[in-house]
Amino acid sequence: xxxxxxxxxxxxxxxxxxxxxxxxxxxxxxxxxxxxxxxxxxxxxxxxxxxxxxxxxxxxxxxxxxxxxxxxxxxxxxxxxxxxxxxxxxxxxxxxxxxxxxxxxxxxxxxxxxxxxxxxxxxxxxxxxxxxxxxxxxxxxxxxxxxxxxxxxxxxxxxxxxxxxxxxxxxxxxxxxxxxxxxxxxxxxxxxxxxxxxxxxxxxxxxxxxxxxxxxxxxxxxxxxxxxxxxxxxxxxxxxxxxxxxxxxxxxxxxxxxxxxxxxxxxxxxxxxxxxxxxxxxxxxxxxxxxxxxxxxxxxxxxxxxxxxxxxxxxxxxxxxxxxxxxxxxxxxxxxxxxxxxxxxxxxxxxxxxxxxxxxxxxxxxxxxxxxxxxxxxxxxxxxxx
Amino acid sequence: xxxxxxxxxxxxxxxxxxxxxxxxxxxxxxxxxxxxxxxxxxxxxxxxxxxxxxxxxxxxxxxxxxxxxxxxxxxxxxxxxxxxxxxxxxxxxxxxxxxxxxxxxxxxxxxxxxxxxxxxxxxxxxxxxxxxxxxxxxxxxxxxxxxxxxxxxxxxxxxxxxxxxxxxxxxxxxxxxxxxxxx
Numbered sequence: 001x002x003x004x005x006x007x008x009x010x011x012x013x014x015x016x017x018x019x020x021x022x023x024x025x026x027x028x029x030x031x032x033x034x035x036x037x038x039x040x041x042x043x044x045x046x047x048x049x050x051x052x053x054x055x056x057x058x059x060x061x062x063x064x065x066x067x068x069x070x071x072x073x074x075x076x077x078x079x080x081x082x083x084x085x086x087x088x089x090x091x092x093x094x095x096x097x098x099x100x101x102x103x104x105x106x107x108x109x110x111x112x113x114x115x116x117x118x119x120x121x122x123x124x125x126x127x128x129x130x131x132x133x134x135x136x137x138x139x140x141x142x143x144x145x146x147x148x149x150x151x152x153x154x155x156x157x158x159x160x161x162x163x164x165x166x167x168x169x170x171x172x173x174x175x176x177x178x179x180x181x182x183x184x185x186x187x188x189x190x191x192x193x194x195x196x197x198x199x200x201x202x203x204x205x206x207x208x209x210x211x212x213x214x215x216x217x218x219x220x221x222x223x224x225x226x227x228x229x230x231x232x233x234x235x236x237x238x239x240x241x242x243x244x245x246x247x248x249x250x251x252x253x254x255x256x257x258x259x260x261x262x263x264x265x266x267x268x269x270x271x272x273x274x275x276x277x278x279x280x281x282x283x284x285x286x287x288x289x290x291x292x293x294x295x296x297x298x299x300x301x302x303x304x305x306x307x308x309x310x311x312x313x314x315x316x317x318x319x320x321x322x323x324x325x326x327x328x329x330x331x332x333x334x335x336x337x338x339x340x341x342x343x344x345x346x347x348x349x350x351x352x353x354x355x356x357x358x359x360x361x362x363x364x365x366x367x368x369x370x371x372x373x374x375x376x377x378x379x380x381x382x383x384x385x386x
Numbered sequence: 387x388x389x390x391x392x393x394x395x396x397x398x399x400x401x402x403x404x405x406x407x408x409x410x411x412x413x414x415x416x417x418x419x420x421x422x423x424x425x426x427x428x429x430x431x432x433x434x435x436x437x438x439x440x441x442x443x444x445x446x447x448x449x450x451x452x453x454x455x456x457x458x459x460x461x462x463x464x465x466x467x468x469x470x471x472x473x474x475x476x477x478x479x480x481x482x483x484x485x486x487x488x489x490x491x492x493x494x495x496x497x498x499x500x501x502x503x504x505x506x507x508x509x510x511x512x513x514x515x516x517x518x519x520x521x522x523x524x525x526x527x528x529x530x531x532x533x534x535x536x537x538x539x540x541x542x543x544x545x546x547x548x549x550x551x552x553x554x555x556x557x558x559x560x561x562x563x564x565x566x567x568x569x
Binding site: 044045091092093098099102103113114115116119131132133134135136137138144148151152154155157172173175176177178179180181183234236237238239240241242243244245256260264373374375376377 | 387441445446447448450453456457458460461465466468469470472473474476477478479480482483484486487489490491492493494495496497498499500501503504507510511514515516517518
């Protein structure tokens, strides 16, 4: 079996279109949440969104956003990525374009029904001739794409993979889908819109963006001489068979996914130093995730807990890819941000050691990433800092 | 590489009577209705429980028989006209969720939407998976799309096929049908 390494990441998010912007804003605790403009006949119930910004276009599409992220990688690795397989996740595909065309009374292009546009965009940008793989597992799609890349690399089916996810979400049909089931934040103030684990949270802020990681085998590292940033130790994914949208608040299913993962990777949970939560800011997720983490890690004060959606919103399928790409950047910069709302965390969840202070990364530190999604999917991944 | 034995193949078309659990009627797209019917057929043929079964789905499109009218509703009547099940009925992974809940499967489940390559990628992922499962279902959903805006973008094809595999050899297995060798 091959070992799997991460060479580089690329993040496009409401915090910025480069890794540097994303890292600096996260360390400074700045959020990318703003007022959402409605294009439809009814006003939004949820007032805020976390939107990717661009000087050239007011509305981004899933492939536009993916392309920006891929261009950043090509700048870092000119000529290296043309042999890479692309594995991309998305939850809602080209919903923004479909709705736009429908509003104009136009028959949409057939490609707008496809979930492949982000992968094709990345493949074209890095000039890869390999058929991209599209993963459409809702809100865990990013971590799932990276996990599936791990499986292919581990068995030697690929030498190098660009994996991640992209999402464009800000359109009426997507927002309405989540608004109708009361999943979105009802906050009146954008500073309080996405506050996972806090008393006055009311749901998630819909976001968009893309996260990519370049993954390769140990043999590729030896041959290329490139220096990896992290090792991807493994991933796990289970079905809760509980409910299409609800999570068992005892956290059993999240805990099962983590337990299977650490066993598979031969890791003791006490050695995990950083936990990046799914942290949507919904009551159900927060309760389930807290119960799972307390059950596995107990009251370990050494664990550093992060909630990236508090700044980035929830980019559905791209969320976990953005968060993993950011973790890689934290490792590269040897610093992980704290949780900006630590002082507002509900007394129910205070047993998790939230802090506003950034924490230094050392060689060998282990990062656990958690992602939960509709259809009862609970995926987890483990990354080691090098 | 996982070694699997093929146990059963089945398919469902629009001419079959749909077998949809009572509590899911009107809440799912036709693609999920066909998957319910398909898995019911497979289970009846094999007389087996699916609790530790992995589910890999090849689903090129989303569920537009449900989602199409919702898109029209939101544009014409506003977001309050959208049905509350839009988020769970429309997305391609709806099938894996509905089947895992109905049949209490707890294994890995993943959905691939790589155009005409979806089934290849789903099959590869199944055989490359490091997850623990005793059997696996590969479901191909020929997505049911819509006559968008009264013009036909995609015809209603309405076909779903499924293959059931097990890790252990059973009397139902066909010796020659495990496609990849264990390595």
